Structure formats: structure tokens, C-alpha cells
Amino acid sequence: MVGAGDGETIVLGTTRMRVLEDGSHTGHRLAIAESVLAPHTQGPPQHRHARHDEGFYILSGTVRFTVGDEEHDATTGTLVMVPPGTPHTFANLTDRPAVMLSTFTPDLYVQYFRDLQEVLAAGRTLTPQAGIDAMSRYATEPATDLP
Numbered sequence: 322m323v324g325a326g327d328g329e330t331i332v333l334g335t336t337r338m339r340v341l342e343d344g345s346h347t348g349h350r351l352a353i354a355e356s357v358l359a360p361h362t363q364g365p366p367q368h369r370h371a372r373h374d375e376g377f378y379i380l381s382g383t384v385r386f387t388v389g390d391e392e393h394d395a396t397t398g399t400l401v402m403v404p405p406g407t408p409h410t411f412a413n414l415t416d417r418p419a420v421m422l423s424t425f426t427p428d429l430y431v432q433y434f435r436d437l438q439e440v441l442a443a444g445r446t447l448t449p450q451a452g453i454d455a456m457s458r459y460a461t462e463p464a465t466d467l468p
Contacts, residue, residue, distance in 0.1 A: 328355075331438045334447070335359035344428025352428035357420050358384065358413035366449070367410045367464040368456060370403070374426045377401040377411065382419025386411045389464075408464035433459045 329340040335358070342353040358364075367387060377384070379399045386393045386401050388409045395401050403409045413419040425431060436455040440447050453463055 331434045333434065333437055333441070335362045338434060340431060340434075342428075343431050344425075347428065349428045350426060352425040352431045354423045354425075354431065354434075355380070355420065356423060357418055358382070358411075359418055360413060360416050362413045362419075364411040365452065367408045368461055369408050369464055370405050370430065370459075370461045372405060372427070372460040373429045374405060374424075375403045375409075375430070376424035376426075377403075378422040378424075380420040380422055382413065382417055383415050384411050384419045384421055385414050429459050430461070433461070 323341045329343065331338040331340065337357045339355045340352070341355060342351065344350070344352045367389075377386070377395070377400070379395045379397050379401075381397050383397075384395045386395055386409060388403070388407060393401070433455050436458070437447060437452065440451050440455075445451070456462060
């Protein structure tokens with residue numbers, strides 16, 4: 322059980338993530354995180370996961386999802402599922418915070434966020450290449466064939 326103020330907190334720029342389940346209680350089959358995207362927060366470059374599904378349930382606000390060359394505005398109550406191999410990214414383009422619940426099956430990708438936080442905690446700059454290097458450790462690659 323994870324209480325309202327509990328869970329591991331990961332801060333990456335203007336995004337605050339609370340890891341509710343890192344996979345350690347699910348045999349590494351499922352991880353769950355709550356993310357708060359500040360207004361005007363750009364997400365990662367479009368990328369593809371080779372080995373895990375990623376789900377996003379919008380708890381509040383509006384999140385712009387780009388899937389390949391299609392854009393979708395997901396509002397409160399919307400579920401977005403991204404299967405392996407699907408290029409995607411997201412952003413909060415509005416003037417209000419957006420909150421989403423994310424799932425990772427299996428839990429593989431939670432460590433990616435921890436790795437990025439370690440780069441920042443060490444006082445290093447989170448460059449695009451540092452993000453790509455971290456992605457590659459978790460069966461993920463940039464979708465360089467897309468804008």
C-alpha cells in the first residue's frame with residue numbers, strides 16, 4: 322500500500338514523478354507512476370520501446386500526445402496505451418498543470434527515470450545524448466525517422 326504522500330519522488334526539470342510501484346511487488350510485471358507536468362512542459366523526443374507497453378491515464382488537465390505524425394489532446398479521464406514499437410511523445414502545452422498516471426509493463430522503464438535524476442543530482446547537464454544513452458539501456462530508442 323502506498324499512501325497519498327508516499328512513494329519515491331523523481332524530479333526531472335518541470336516534471337515531478339511519484340513512483341507508486343517500481344515492480345518490486347509485482348514480480349517486475351508492472352510499474353506505476355504519477356506525473357505532474359508543469360504548464361508548457363515539453364516531453365522527451367519521440368521514441369519507441371522495444372520491450373514494454375506504456376499507458377497514460379489523464380487525471381487532470383490536457384496532455385498532447387504525438388504518435389508518429391498524429392497529434393491527440395488527451396483530457397481528464399482519457400487513457401492512452403502505447404504498445405511496443407509505437408513512436409510517441411507527450412507535452413503539456415497549456416497554462417495549467419497536468420497530472421497523469423503511467424503504467425509500464427514490464428517495469429523496465431522506471432530505472433530510466435532514476436538514471437536521468439542521477440545525472441542531474443551529479444550536477445551534470447541532461448543533454449539530448451545523455452537521454453538517448455539512458456534510453457538505450459532500457460530497450461528504447463529515439464524515433465529519428467520522425468520530426
